[in-house]
Structure formats: C-alpha cells, structure tokens
Amino acid sequence: MPPTTSGCACALVDPQAAEALRRRLDDCGYLDTGRRAFRAESGAVALPLTAAGEAYAVQHGELSLAFLPPPTTDRRTSDKRQRMHGRCVAALESSGLPRADAARLFPVQSLPSKWEKLGDVALFAPRGMFESGSGAAEALAALAPAARESLLAALAAEAGAARLGVQGRIGQVEEALHRKSGARLVWPPGAGGWVSFKENGVLYGLDVCRSMFSSGNGTEKARVGSFPCAGETVVDLYAGIGYFTLPYLVHAGAAHVHACEWDEDALAALSRNVAANGVERRCTVHAGDNVQAAATLAGVAHRVNLGLIPSSEAGWPVAVAVLLPEGGTLHVHACVGAGASEEDAWGRALLARLEALAAGMGRRGWAARLLHLERVKSYAPRLNHVVADVRLAPVRVA
Ligand SMILES: C[S@+](CC[C@H](N)C(=O)[O-])C[C@H]1O[C@@H](n2cnc3c(N)ncnc32)[C@H](O)[C@@H]1O
Numbered sequence: 001m002p003p004t005t006s007g008c009a010c011a012l013v014d015p016q017a018a019e020a021l022r023r024r025l026d027d028c029g030y031l032d033t034g035r036r037a038f039r040a041e042s043g044a045v046a047l048p049l050t051a052a053g054e055a056y057a058v059q060h061g062e063l064s065l066a067f068l069p070p071p072t073t074d075r076r077t078s079d080k081r082q083r084m085h086g087r088c089v090a091a092l093e094s095s096g097l098p099r100a101d102a103a104r105l106f107p108v109q110s111l112p113s114k115w116e117k118l119g120d121v122a123l124f125a126p127r128g129m130f131e132s133g134s135g136a137a138e139a140l141a142a143l144a145p146a147a148r149e150s151l152l153a154a155l156a157a158e159a160g161a162a163r164l165g166v167q168g169r170i171g172q173v174e175e176a177l178h179r180k181s182g183a184r185l186v187w188p189p190g191a192g193g194w195v196s197f198k199e200n201g202v203l204y205g206l207d208v209c210r211s212m213f214s215s216g217n218g219t220e221k222a223r224v225g226s227f228p229c230a231g232e233t234v235v236d237l238y239a240g241i242g243y244f245t246l247p248y249l250v251h252a253g254a255a256h257v258h259a260c261e262w263d264e265d266a267l268a269a270l271s272r273n274v275a276a277n278g279v280e281r282r283c284t285v286h287a288g289d290n291v292q293a294a295a296t297l298a299g300v301a302h303r304v305n306l307g308l309i310p311s312s313e314a315g316w317p318v319a320v321a322v323l324l325p326e327g328g329t330l331h332v333h334a335c336v337g338a339g340a341s342e343e344d345a346w347g348r349a350l351l352a353r354l355e356a357l358a359a360g361m362g363r364r365g366w367a368a369r370l371l372h373l374e375r376v377k378s379y380a381p382r383l384n385h386v387v388a389d390v391r392l393a394p395v396r397v398a
Helices: 015-028 051-060 072-094 099-105 136-142 145-159 173-178 215-225 245-250 264-276 290-296 313-322 340-360
Strands: 008-013 045-048 064-068 116-118 121-124 163-166 184-187 194-199 202-207 233-236 256-261 283-287 303-306 328-337 366-380 383-394
Touching: 008 015, 008 051, 015 045, 015 051, 051 064, 072 099, 072 145, 121 145, 145 163, 145 184, 202 245, 202 264, 215 245, 215 366, 215 383, 233 245, 245 256, 245 264, 256 264, 256 290, 264 283, 283 290, 290 313, 303 313, 313 328, 313 340, 328 340, 328 366, 340 366, 340 383
Parallel strands: 121 163, 233 256, 233 303, 256 283, 303 328
Antiparallel strands: 008 045, 008 064, 116 121, 163 184, 194 202, 328 383, 366 383
C-alpha cells in the first residue's frame, strides 16, 4: 500500500532491530519520545519520528518511512493536544493573528501533549514548537511580542504552570555524572529556575536549569522513607539535591546521614533542602568526590545508599570501606536488563564483587546476601532501574 501523509511519520523496522534503531534515532533527536512506538499491521515496529527525523528520512532514504495513524490508545494524548491547540489558536487570534494563520503556523502535532511539573514550572520536551527546524519553533520566534506572550501564557494556563521551560538532553558523560539538567526557561521572560515543592512530606528545592529531578524515583524515595533507620548512621554516596538523604532523615528516623556530593549546583540545593526540612543537626554534607569520603567515614555506616544510574559500581569499594566492623546494608542502584535471568546474573556478580572487595580490605569471612531486588522504573525498553538491598557482614560461626 502506498504511504499516505495523513498519519504520523514513523520509521518501520524489524522487531529484532527496533531497540538499536530506537537508540540511534533518540541520540540524533529524530525519535518523537512524546509518542510511543507501536506494532504496524505488517508486524514491523513503528518508531514515531520528530520533524527533523522525518526530514532526515525523506532526504536520505535510509529509513523505511511510513505515515501511519497513531494507535487508538494515543487518544488521550491527542485529546489533550487538541484542547491545547484550541486554546493556543484562540489566544493567537485574540492577539490579532487570523485564525487560519495561527492554525497553519502551529499545527496540532507541534503542540506539547505532556510535560513534567516541578513546583510551578512545566517542562516540555524539546519537540514540536520547542524543536528548532520544526517550522513551529521558527514561527514562535517570529511572532510579534504580544502574540508570543499570549501563546505562551495560554500554554502555561493549560499546563497549570506559572513558568515554562524546555528540557535538555543528558548527552555528555560529564553532564550525566553530575546529573546536569540542560533545561532552559522560556516564559515569562527573565524568569529564574529555582523551584520548591513538597513530595511525600519532604521539601525539595532545586534550580531546574542546573540540576535534574527524577520524578520517576518517587516510589523509591517513599520506600527509603519506610526503612527502619532509628539509631543508624547512613552514608549517601550520591546525594544530589537530597533525593534519598532527605527521606532517610525526615521519615526513616536515621540518627545521622553523611551526604556525599561533588556537583556545586546540587550542593547548593542540598544545603538549602537540609535546612528547609529542619534536619541540619543530623546531616553532614561532604563536598567532593565520594572516594575522598572513604578515609574520613571508614567503618561508621549501618547503611549505605548508592543512588546512581546507570551504574554505581565506582562507589562499591567506598561503600564496603565505610560499613561498620559488624557489617551493614547496601542499597545498590543500577540499570539491568529486564528479565529474571539478567537480574539473577547481575545480582550474583554484585554479591561476588562485594565479597571480594571486603576480603581485599582485610574483612575476611564477610558474606553478601541479597535481601530484596526492587524494580524502580523502566529506564529504556528492556532495561530497568533496579535497587538491590544487600546485607554485607561477617559470617557468624555458630
Ligand atoms: C542523586 S543523583 C541521581 C538521582 C537519581 N537516582 C537519578 O538517577 O536520576 C546522582 C548524584 O551523584 C553525584 N555524583 C556522581 N558521582 C559522584 C562522585 N564520585 N562523588 C560525589 N558525587 C557524585 C552527581 O553529581 C549527582 O548529583
């Protein structure tokens, strides 16, 4: 059947090759992550493309391009976009732009259908009207100031936000290690990026343009808050703005948390957050590479949190070094292939490595035992963010 151009532009790919192509397209900004991949009638996987991806496919002929109607489960997204579209077109019309021009410059697909809310900021993905080269982005830049103002104010009202921003990409290794945000605020003009909000009884604040907040980790933050930590000293090796440090202090009742963090922006937010939650007397912030903390904190911890993905492996030797002589519990975050055998293999390798590290530090006879494996969220297709709760301690001789 010849393709029609009425649906959404997709790259068709064999299911076995879909994951590799998805990653490639995403790296280049060609994958429309606002829409989900779906099975075409032919059995091929359809990967929705951004405007730039569609242009690339047309120019290079390397991808199998098709225009397909989105799957019916996308209806809620499309309703949301339609409503957003109606409101934006009306706003442009009221600022003097003829309705037909407004609808032509900003087609439905160019408007955001979802966003992340942090405090009063709505963060949109860098797609459609926020993706240069999409046509709508250029139309937005060319609008008269009053029309631009009313369009963005309409978007903000629809998103229930007082400020609007556009997400960045975590591309560079250095950025990923520091969880730099890369987001920028686009409205109102001159707005700053500091937000504060309460999640599960904990006050968090951060500059959305400088640090990332992973909303998908909410269940893990709540789980940490439920740990029985009364009387315990906890070392958080990757504290960030206090994602896990704060639940340990506010809800889990930890006697003291040593929070290690090396990024200046995260450190500024962490100190403010510790004070905002009134827990500063029970928290020591260690600025710098957590490897340095290994010496200062050797042998003090009942529990160590290693909240870094895709891997916290660089912190495993530090974690073992800071445990008390009687051992303790580690919460090891990682991204692991989705599937019982992948999880099993990763879990075994983790336990063996922790035992070897303990032996290498003269902690002979220590054994590692997996207490629980928590699946936090899907990180990518067939890859889950998991947390292994491990007890690492000297084996008791009866
Ligand atoms: C808590 S955040 C990760 C939050 C959440 N688990 C996620 O993946 O989105 C990880 C923090 O660890 C910090 N970090 C990474 N490596 C570090 C190191 N070697 N020493 C100290 N801090 C480090 C980063 O700057 C970042 O703020």
